[in-house]
Amino acid sequence: MNSADPHSSIPVLTIDGPSGSGKGTISRLVSQQLGWHYLDSGALYRAVGVAAGWADLDLADPAALVRCAFDTRVGFRDDPSGELRVLVNDIDATDELRTETAGAAASAIAAIPEVRSALKDRQRAFRQAPGLVADGRDMGTVIFPDAPFKVFLTASAEERAERRYKQLKDKGVSVNLDGLLREILARDARDASRAVAPLRPADDAVRIDTTGLGIDAVVERVLQLVTP
Numbered sequence: 592m593n594s595a596d597p598h599s600s601i602p603v604l605t606i607d608g609p610s611g612s613g614k615g616t617i618s619r620l621v622s623q624q625l626g627w628h629y630l631d632s633g634a635l636y637r638a639v640g641v642a643a644g645w646a647d648l649d650l651a652d653p654a655a656l657v658r659c660a661f662d663t664r665v666g667f668r669d670d671p672s673g674e675l676r677v678l679v680n681d682i683d684a685t686d687e688l689r690t691e692t693a694g695a696a697a698s699a700i701a702a703i704p705e706v707r708s709a710l711k712d713r714q715r716a717f718r719q720a721p722g723l724v725a726d727g728r729d730m731g732t733v734i735f736p737d738a739p740f741k742v743f744l745t746a747s748a749e750e751r752a753e754r755r756y757k758q759l760k761d762k763g764v765s766v767n768l769d770g771l772l773r774e775i776l777a778r779d780a781r782d783a784s785r786a787v788a789p790l791r792p793a794d795d796a797v798r799i800d801t802t803g804l805g806i807d808a809v810v811e812r813v814l815q816l817v818t819p
């Protein structure tokens with residue numbers, strides 16, 4: 592633990608993993624059960640990507656993207672149905688953020704080390720009493736390396752593509768399963784191969800393969816780690 596950090600005694604559960612492994616779903620449910628705060632770190636990267644698009648920035652211009660990462664305001668709000676809404680520069684951008692286009696843009700800008708640095712303190716500020724559940728790619732390795740509880744969720748790429756297919760179909764979005772599988776594999780490869788904070792399990796993370804495992808069963812396993 593870092594004794595200079597007044598928040599270092601506040602417990603954190605990190606949930607990392609590839610796209611579609613269920614990080615967001617499981618983190619939200621577990622945070623609700625524990626009464627802890629929730630950080631969707633991917634939403635921050637997605638918000639910067641979307642804000643960069645709104646400003647017509649060139650995704651090949653790192654300096655402009657770093658400025659955008661510092662300048663973009665991101666707010667989280669629970670709507671009455673319990674869904675997490677995300678405000679980008681005070682505009683509700685929840686639906687735009689969830690598209691695969693926004694995911695791919697986030698993955699591309701997340702490979703820029705200075706963008707990652709620009710978002711570091713913002714993520715750490717979510718560590719508030721009584722505790723935090725943080726979901727992303729580098730929560731356990733870089734942002735909260737001292738977290739007492741770490742999980743790395745996986746599932747086969749095929750199952751993750753099917754989950755995403757079902758999710759989008761339920762929302763009335765017409766999608767192609769093979770295309771989704773290709774997008775998921777491409778994003779995994781980019782997130783895992785970047786030089787800084789690549790997607791990988793922390794050495795002390797508990798790995799849970801959720802292939803064929805329902806949401807309730809995964810929630811139960813994760814909760815057992817925190818409250819055995």
Ligand SMILES: Nc1ncnc2c1ncn2[C@@H]1O[C@H](COP(=O)(O)OP(=O)(O)OP(=O)(O)O)[C@@H](O)[C@H]1O
Nearest residue numbers: 609610611612613614615616754758801804805806
């Ligand atoms: N264990 C599971 N079994 C079946 N479906 C699941 C499971 N976990 C999550 N899902 C479903 O899979 C879809 C994707 O889940 P979720 O958005 O939580 O993944 P994610 O890892 O946060 O993805 P991303 O990194 O792209 O944001 C959702 O529709 C969710 O309900």
Ligand SMILES: Nc1ccn([C@H]2C[C@H](O)[C@@H](COP(=O)(O)O)O2)c(=O)n1
Nearest residue numbers: 632633634636697698701727728729
């Ligand atoms: N801690 C994080 C969170 C997210 N990213 C990048 C890489 C992802 O592909 C993209 C979108 O994340 P998602 O909303 O799908 O979890 O953002 C990252 O590099 N580090």
